[in-house]
Amino acid sequence: MASIASRSAASPSVSASAQPASTVPTSIGSIDDSDPLTIQFTTVQELFAAINCAPGDFLTATVTTNHHLTISPSSFAEIVREGEQRRRNFCFITIPTDLHEQLHHQLYDSFRDQLVRSGRENTWTTLGTATCQGQGHPGGDCGEGDSTGGPIPDRDMKRVWPALVVEAGVSQSLAGLRQTIRWWFSASDHQVQLVLLAKFEPTRCAIILERWEEEPSATRPGAMTTRNAAALQPVLQQTIAITQDASAEPISYQVASSALVLRFKLLFLRDPGPGEGDFVLSVQDLENYARDVLRYM
Missing domain, CATH: 3.90.1570 (tt1808, chain A)
Incomplete structure (x- = not known):
């Protein structure tokens, strides 16, 4: 499981959990001062589409992995490349299984x-x-x-x-x-x-x-x-x-x-x-x- 933090013209605190591709598309949950945004991760493109829907200048997304679902190194690399193209900087923090x-x-x-x-x-x-x-x-x-x-x-x-x-x-x-x-x-x-x-x-x-x-x-x-x-x-x-x-x-x-x-x-x-x-x-x-x-x- 990894936490991804991004400084950009994006959103305030966002929590994302990885789901199999067959689940609902990436979406943003409710937001208020005590309930941070929630993103369900499906694809990199859907992740950035959800980010762009929220106001603010800081994003934190948490991607969980388990024995049945692995976030591959290529997915992380794609997020970084996409972030660079969108002029966003990322920091990755690993939360181990x-x-x-x-x-x-x-x-x-x-x-x-x-x-x-x-x-x-x-x-x-x-x-x-x-x-x-x-x-x-x-x-x-x-x-x-x-x-x-x-x-x-x-x-x-x-x-x-x-x-x-x-x-x-x-x-x-x-x-x-x-x-x-x-x-x-x-x-x-x-x-x-x-x-x-x-x-x-x-x-x-x-x-x-x-x-x-x-x-x-x-x-x-x-x-x-x-x-x-x-x-x-x-x-x-x-x-x-x-x-x-x-x-x-x-x-x-x-x-x-x-x-x-x-x-x-x-x-x-x-x-x-x-x-x-x-x-x-x-x-x-x-x-x-x-x-x-x-x-x-």
Whole structure:
């Protein structure tokens, strides 16, 4: 579910809920000081036609999604293009579904369960969806991860950026999710060390996991002797596809690739000591993760 805010010569507060195309056309509900406008969304063109019928200079439209109705990335792109042509500016705020929430919560919790089993839970803090302010952008440029966390006491917790960020997507495209990668690394001044993407693909009933880290960009040999921020680039280190086989009895899950490996040094900002090492989500762990997530499908 997403909230779309538009500054234009349009309407005051408008709430829109997505309905299948076979329902009634886009329409505007009653308006008074206590009852904001309501728009039922069917198509982009109908949405803008309804907007143009209302007075005012600010519009907020809420588009809901559920397991039977998905607002596709192309629809969002079409709204933006149409808004640009009509000289309207849009801001999108995602309101997640149960499936979206489970995609990142179950993955993050699998990592934290290992922290607990290893007795290191007191050296890590979960930051959740805390808003992070981009470095050097006091007036804006904020971001929220779906699940985030970092080591303690290695950072000033009053101005903390997570070391680990998990981003999930259901209606969003994988390409759209990847656009957030560079922001997390650069806006944090490279304090974010590791970003995991979890994307649900309904056509294959699959979950795609991607692990992103930063590496020195391709420069002349010997040019990179320190972690120079200007020379770092996000690099896709691992891709894992987990597919559900609903024809099997019981339902089974196939993991294409290997275990998911989270490097200790990136998570805790130091080399592992005696008895410490990378965190590994095994193939069995990933199968269990997919089973827990896809029950919300």
